[in-house]
Amino acid sequence: MKLFTSIRSQRVTSLGERRLIGRIRGWLGNVCPPAPFGIGDDCAVLPRPGRSLLVTTDPVIAGRHFDAAVPARAVGAKLLKRNLSDIAAMGGTPRTAVVSLALAPATSIGWLRSFYAGLAQCARRHQVKVVGGDITQAPDGFFGAFLTLLGEATAARVITRQGARAGDQLYVTGALGGSRLGHHFTFEPRLREGEWLARRPEIRAMIDLSDGLAKDVRELVPPPLAADLQPDEIPIAADARRWARRTGGSPLEHALRDGEDYELLMVVDGRRPADGLLKNWRQHFPRLPLTRIGRIVRGGSAKFRLGANLLADGGFEHLRPDSARDRSR
Amino acid sequence: MKLFTSIRSQRVTSLGERRLIGRIRGWLGNVCPPAPFGIGDDCAVLPRPGRSLLVTTDPVIAGRHFDAAVPARAVGAKLLKRNLSDIAAMGGTPRTAVVSLALAPATSIGWLRSFYAGLAQCARRHQVKVVGGDITQAPDGFFGAFLTLLGEATAARVITRQGARAGDQLYVTGALGGSRLGHHFTFEPRLREGEWLARRPEIRAMIDLSDGLAKDVRELVPPPLAADLQPDEIPIAADARRWARRTGGSPLEHALRDGEDYELLMVVDGRRPADGLLKNWRQHFPRLPLTRIGRIVRGGSAKFRLGANLLADGGFEHLRPDSARDRSR
Numbered sequence: 001m002k003l004f005t006s007i008r009s010q011r012v013t014s015l016g017e018r019r020l021i022g023r024i025r026g027w028l029g030n031v032c033p034p035a036p037f038g039i040g041d042d043c044a045v046l047p048r049p050g051r052s053l054l055v056t057t058d059p060v061i062a063g064r065h066f067d068a069a070v071p072a073r074a075v076g077a078k079l080l081k082r083n084l085s086d087i088a089a090m091g092g093t094p095r096t097a098v099v100s101l102a103l104a105p106a107t108s109i110g111w112l113r114s115f116y117a118g119l120a121q122c123a124r125r126h127q128v129k130v131v132g133g134d135i136t137q138a139p140d141g142f143f144g145a146f147l148t149l150l151g152e153a154t155a156a157r158v159i160t161r162q163g164a165r166a167g168d169q170l171y172v173t174g175a176l177g178g179s180r181l182g183h184h185f186t187f188e189p190r191l192r193e194g195e196w197l198a199r200r201p202e203i204r205a206m207i208d209l210s211d212g213l214a215k216d217v218r219e220l221v222p223p224p225l226a227a228d229l230q231p232d233e234i235p236i237a238a239d240a241r242r243w244a245r246r247t248g249g250s251p252l253e254h255a256l257r258d259g260e261d262y263e264l265l266m267v268v269d270g271r272r273p274a275d276g277l278l279k280n281w282r283q284h285f286p287r288l289p290l291t292r293i294g295r296i297v298r299g300g301s302a303k304f305r306l307g308a309n310l311l312a313d314g315g316f317e318h319l320r321p322d323s324a325r326d327r328s329r
Numbered sequence: 330m331k332l333f334t335s336i337r338s339q340r341v342t343s344l345g346e347r348r349l350i351g352r353i354r355g356w357l358g359n360v361c362p363p364a365p366f367g368i369g370d371d372c373a374v375l376p377r378p379g380r381s382l383l384v385t386t387d388p389v390i391a392g393r394h395f396d397a398a399v400p401a402r403a404v405g406a407k408l409l410k411r412n413l414s415d416i417a418a419m420g421g422t423p424r425t426a427v428v429s430l431a432l433a434p435a436t437s438i439g440w441l442r443s444f445y446a447g448l449a450q451c452a453r454r455h456q457v458k459v460v461g462g463d464i465t466q467a468p469d470g471f472f473g474a475f476l477t478l479l480g481e482a483t484a485a486r487v488i489t490r491q492g493a494r495a496g497d498q499l500y501v502t503g504a505l506g507g508s509r510l511g512h513h514f515t516f517e518p519r520l521r522e523g524e525w526l527a528r529r530p531e532i533r534a535m536i537d538l539s540d541g542l543a544k545d546v547r548e549l550v551p552p553p554l555a556a557d558l559q560p561d562e563i564p565i566a567a568d569a570r571r572w573a574r575r576t577g578g579s580p581l582e583h584a585l586r587d588g589e590d591y592e593l594l595m596v597v598d599g600r601r602p603a604d605g606l607l608k609n610w611r612q613h614f615p616r617l618p619l620t621r622i623g624r625i626v627r628g629g630s631a632k633f634r635l636g637a638n639l640l641a642d643g644g645f646e647h648l649r650p651d652s653a654r655d656r657s658r
Contacts, residue, residue, distance in 0.1 A: 001401060001443060003391055003472055004435040012441065013434045017464055023438070024462075027445035031452045031459050044460035046425055046479075050378070057427045057463050057477060062332055064465060072330060096375055098386045100475045102431075105342045106333040109352070112341065114330060116356035123360045130360050131373035133353075134386050135346055136393060139471065143332055146429045148386060148477035150375075 036160040042089035042208060043151065045158050052158055054151040056086035062143040066185075072111045074185045076118030076145075082210070083149035084126060084189035085262045089208035091159045091198020092151040094128045094191065100146040102138035115145070126191065155198040159266075161219050163204040167270035168296040170220075170227060173288055174263040176213055177240025177255035184260035193264060196284055202277045205267040212259040213293075220267055226299020229306050233293045237261075256306075267296065365489040371418035371537060372480065374487050381487055383480040385415035391472040395514075401440045403514045405447030405474075411539070412478035413455060413518035414591045418537035420488045420527020421480040423457045423520065429475040431467035444474070455520065484527040488595075490548050492533035496599035497625040499549075499556060502617055503592040505542055506569025506584030513589035522593060525613055531606045534596040541588040542622075549596055555628020558635045562622045566590075585635075596625065 005011055012020055025032055025039050032038040036045040043054035060066060060079045080097065087094045099119070103112075123130055128149070138144065173190055190208070197203050209216050213234070217227045231252055240254040268274055274292070281290045299305065334340055341349055354361055354368050361367040365374040372383035389395060389408045409426065416423045428448070432441075452459055457478070467473065502519055519537070526532050538545050542563070546556045560581055569583040597603055603621070610619045628634065 001440050002397065002437060003401070003440050004433060004470070005437040005440075006435065010437055010439060011434060012432055012436045012438055013466075015438065020438075020464060023442070024445060027442055028449050028452075028459050031449045031457070033458055033460065038458065038460045039462065044425075044427065046460070055425065055427055055461060055477075055479070057429045057461065057475075059429055059431065059463060059465055059475070061431060061465055061467060063468060068331065072332070096373075096384070098373065098384055098477055100386045100388055100429075100477075102388065102390060102473055102475075103341055104333060105340060106335065107341045108331060108334040108339055109341055109344065109349075110339060111330050111332050111334075113352070113356055116353060120357050120360045123357075128360070129362055129367065130357050131362065131367045131375070132384060132386065133368065134388065135349060135353075136388055136390055137342075138390060138473070139392060141333070142468065142471060144431055144467070144473065146386075146388070146431075146475035148384075148427055148429070150384070150479075 035162070036158065041161050042086040043092065045090070052153040054087055054090055054092045054153065054158070055148065056083050057146065057148040058082040058086065059144055059146040070185060072114035073118030076115035077122040078185055079145050079147050080119055080122045080128065080149070081187065081189050081262070083147050084191060085208040085210065087149060087151040088189050088191045088194035089206055089264060091154055091194045091206070093154045093195065094126055094149055094151045096150040097123065097128055097130045098148050099130060099133040101133065101135045102142060102144045103135065104138050104140050104142050106140065107143060154195040157198065159198050159203055159206040161205055161207050164220050164225055164267040164296045165204070165270070166225060166296055166298050168204060169268040169270055169274065169292055170217070170229070170265065170294045170296065171268055171290055171292050172209070172213070172235065172263055172265045173290055174261070175235040175237035175289070176209065176261045176263065177237045177251060177258045178243035179239070179258050179260035181239040181243055183237070183239060187262040189262060190264045193285060193288065197264070197266060200277055202268050202272045202274065203266050204269050207265050209261040209263050209265050210259060212257040212261070213265065214256040216265060220265065221296055224298050225296050226305060227294055228297045229294035231306050233291060235289060235291045270295070364491070365487065370490050371415040372421065374419070374489070381482040383416055383419055383421045383482065383487070384477065385412050386475065386477040387411040387415065388473055388475040399514060401443035402447030405444040406451040407514055408474050408476050409448055409451045409457065409478070410516065410518050410591070412476050413520060414537040414539065416478060416480040417518050417520045417523035418535050418593060420483055420523045420535070422483045422524065423455055423478055423480045425479040426452065426457055426459045427477050428459060428462040430462065430464045431471060431473045432464065433467050433469050433471050435469065436472060483524040486527065488527050488532055488535040490534055490536050493549050493554055493596040493625045494533070494599070495554060495625055495627050497533060498597045498599055498603065498621055499546070499558070499594065499623045499625065500597055500619055501538070501542070501564065501592055501594045501622050502619055503590070504564040504566035504618070505538065505590045505592065506566045506580065506587045507572035508568070508587050508589035510568040510572055512566070512568060516591040518591060519593045522614060522617065526593070526595060529606055531598050531601045531603065532595050533598050536594050538590040538592050538594050539588060541586040541590070542594065543585040545594060549594065550625055553627050554625050555634060556623055557626045558623035560635050562620060564618060564620045599624070
């Protein structure tokens, strides 16, 4: 059997990311435990005496996650920050990373030095150690750095994606959309916020927004639940408005679908008054809004609805036949 | 600064793998602890209450580690086995893996299913769980799978690459050379052997042979030590003789330089009689030879010597300007 095929229906792009992940879980069978101990949450949880371990992995690939306009330092920092955001989404503390490089022969030593300078600076800031890695030669024109990050649960529990119930509320940190105007490199992973939230009994489930609210919210609301989002309440970033002016579409659509927000989306227990949570949040994080954007309902087949309108799936798709428009992402 | 450069002296290939790793350690500074807690051993050791954790990472990349002639199942198994061998070299037990995929759009679903079948079968056999990963679209023609493996120390101690002293003896498991005739896919990582050796007080240091004895032995003998190898004692695989007939060179040269043996090379305390070790070894592993191949001497600037001849460095180089001859590796 050949690695690559010209028959469209037999290509991974015909499945899309979500279904391909489902297939991989099936192929692995009992080798992959159910989430959060296996595939399916922001990190995998490895139960331990004492505090559970968290594991996550995310790469940066030239032409896919960055282009020539992005400084090498920012690429190195982003590699770590993407993974830090996954640890934040479970309320964990990052500890240890390994980095596997696949490098074309023509890769510049100077560029790589700056890349590592950015990675090291970010690691120092978050007290992460980079303890190992691998270097392999790749075909001409290819650069990929694949980081695996280990962390530890901070609180007695880990916040997973599971736990939402009808009647619960949806909250999000920060503002959404327009990340390509800079936020996708300058974002701060919400580690302190995630750790704090993991200690609050009101929080039932959490995820970091990497593929856009419209897509990621579905991970928190398995059928027959759905998310009933209030369009007027969704915090729209100034860059989403700028980006909408430049590229068309409404600012709200960009807030829903651009992706790479790296904010935290969480499910708050609907039976508990949220006043205490919000008051305490403002004391600890006075500069970062925490906004109620909707609630969990029984939705039948709807993935989520926006005010009166039912919306189809959306957000960033990692595997699509035509990837040209996402090259600079 | 540009990612790729046409100036030879500024390319990563002008450094070679060993010096590039040295640079990366420098760039990371105090973010990378000294080996074995950071870069520089088969795995990084993460000290823990109870048993230390071990972390290692190795990929398989199309055109580099396999070609169209290799069945997808064998590629999937090899991805895990490469990493298992690193755990074996420290006397650890493998536990948990994550896999990051970079896939061209035309990647075949059927090929990938077989790849995961091979990976899952190998994981089941070694009781490894695959708990997570990532999927990212890569440029046309690229396929890379990047695995990070976590393990645990089995014995009270972990066997590192450090600890050799003048007067110690060098031993190797199995037979060396000619791996491209099949062994580089069919090999068995020496996990049981590594665990057993970690409990033997005679073993001072250990490494798995991935780049060839000539290159890997240097990792065990930092200056001013050198390895004095006995050419008549080096166990030469039948495939090394076959490969030598086909491609030229002596069988010994192939045993020294082919790489991908995935046997264990170890330093045995020269002050302890090795009879007990060998007798016990034969009882536990009657089918796998353990052979004394040389000793540790004070060598001045020599990296290692072979009988009367001083040999230059050698073995598989991961970064070289002309990689064409290694494509099927």
